[in-house]
Amino acid sequence: MDREIEHIPVLLNESIEYLITDKSGIYVDATLGLGGHSKKILDEIDNDGKLIGFEVDPKAILISSSKLDKFKQFTIIKNNFDKIKVELYGLGFNKIDGILYDLGTSNLELNDSxxxxxxxxxxxxxxxxxxxxxxxxxxxxxxxxxxxxxxxxxxxxxxxxxxxxxxxxxxxxxxxxxxxxxxxxxxxxxxxxxxxxxxxxxxxxxxxxxxxxNELNVLQKSLTEAINLLKTGGRLVVISYHSLEDRIVKNTIKEATTNCICPPELPVCVCNHKASLKKITHKIITPTLSEMKNNPQSRSAKLRVAEKI
Ligand SMILES: C[S@@+](CC[C@H](N)C(=O)[O-])C[C@H]1O[C@@H](n2cnc3c(N)ncnc32)[C@H](O)[C@@H]1O
CATH class of the missing domain: 1.10.150.170 (Putative methyltransferase TM0872, insert domain)
Structure with missing residues (x-):
């Protein structure tokens, strides 16, 4: 493959193992990129499964669609992942089995001076x-x-x-x-x-x-919509690369895994907030030393996983 467009998918096995709970399920790759994670999802799901990939970069769409067009279970949405709810409703999906975010930019973007x-x-x-x-x-x-x-x-x-x-x-x-x-x-x-x-x-x-x-705002909006879209038992899987995006992921999962979010000084709960997620990874998953050596760009990656309850 042309060095310029090579992008080694980060935490590939770990993220997809956590993501897929039902081989006939409906999955979303929120950050299709060059299709590295999507290819693995498509290899894992069966003919009744579905994968919807979101991407905003036309060059990435061109490359990933040429790689993945042969999979009948695959659909590309050329839109920002903050439009996940409206786009999935438009396709007739109001519940999904899992969603993966592999945040940030791809090598295609980084290496194009x-x-x-x-x-x-x-x-x-x-x-x-x-x-x-x-x-x-x-x-x-x-x-x-x-x-x-x-x-x-x-x-x-x-x-x-x-x-x-x-x-x-x-x-x-x-x-x-x-x-x-x-x-x-x-x-x-x-x-x-x-x-x-x-x-x-x-x-x-x-x-x-x-x-x-507008990376942090679209991430926050998309995560909130994605959690609502997950079926019971469906998984939210997020790979982040810097502390600001990881903080949003961590806090969103923390709030969604907590029953009451009232300020601690209140004697009784008035918020009626109910947890909608449970944590699957209690500690952050990071790449192994050998992955970091093979792909230095994976060094800062952090994987968090939660499940809809
Ligand atoms: C780290 S790359 C993903 C690489 C991909 N997992 C792979 O294995 O090839 C992130 C991709 O997400 C896209 N992206 C980032 N923010 C997005 C957003 N808000 N909506 C849709 N795509 C986005 C970028 O254009 C980039 O191609």
Whole structure:
């Protein structure tokens, strides 16, 4: 396979073992990508099973559909996974047996310098997974207010030099348009010494990518809808790659596995909240050392699984 479009699926066996509880069930791959996890699901389910894959990146859709078209049980939805409820209802499914999220970007996106996800090669400051989105990294960097830039770098990049970096960007953009990854990287690089430079750059690029794709909000909305769609015994399986998305997954599962969510100072329950999930993985599952060695991109992966009750 072309090196550029190779994407090794992360925690493949573990995630699919947890996901499939009924070989004739209806499953959703919320993040189809290049179809690595979907292929395994399709190999595991039988002819009566169904798999619906969501994807917003047209290039990923082209590649995965050419790989998986031969499977009659497979349908692609070219839409954001935050539209899961309306899209599944549209297909006539109001209950599912399991859903998998393998969050973040694929190698197809990361390695395409033109799309500006990475800081190690020159490309347009774009960062849209879905090219129909209006917001781009270029718009954020050149048009957002100083305060908004500081807040994004701090909230989505957890970067302690957020203020200084945002100020430097605001100063530079008065002189020229910051429209490529290398121009941005040059400004950001001044705020850390050589040893930590890549970490600082990674935090700032992550923050911009999250803002462009509205990643945390769509994840929260989708998880809530997915939990409602699961049948009793159906599984929610999520692989996350950074602390912000993992926190959303962890807190969503925590709330859904708790009977009462009233503030602790209340003497009696007034919320009437009932748990809808039980945890299947009590400890986070992480890749084995050999998986990390074979696929360094899996290093930060965390797998959480819960089941509808
Ligand atoms: C880490 S990759 C998934 C890789 C896939 N599991 C595989 O084995 O090939 C994540 C994919 O999800 C897509 N994606 C991210 N957020 C999405 C969203 N909100 N809705 C639909 N697709 C999304 C990205 O475009 C990317 O292709």
């Amino acid at each position: 033109e799309r500006g996800f990475g800081f190690s090669s020159k490309g347009d400051l774009d960062m849209r997974m879905d090219p129909t989105l209006k917001n781009t990294a270029k718009n954020i960097i050149n048009n957002y207010s100083l305060e908004k830039l500081i807040s994004i770098f701090f909230k989505y990049g957890e970067e302690r030099m957020s203020k200084q970096i945002a100020q430097a960007i605001a100063k530079e953009r008065e002189k020229y348009t910051i429209d490529t990854t290398d121009k941005l990287a040059k400004i950001v690089s001044k705020f850390s010494n050589y040893k930590y430079r890549n970490k600082t750059l990674a935090r700032i690029f992550q923050a911009i990518r999250i803002e462009v794709n």
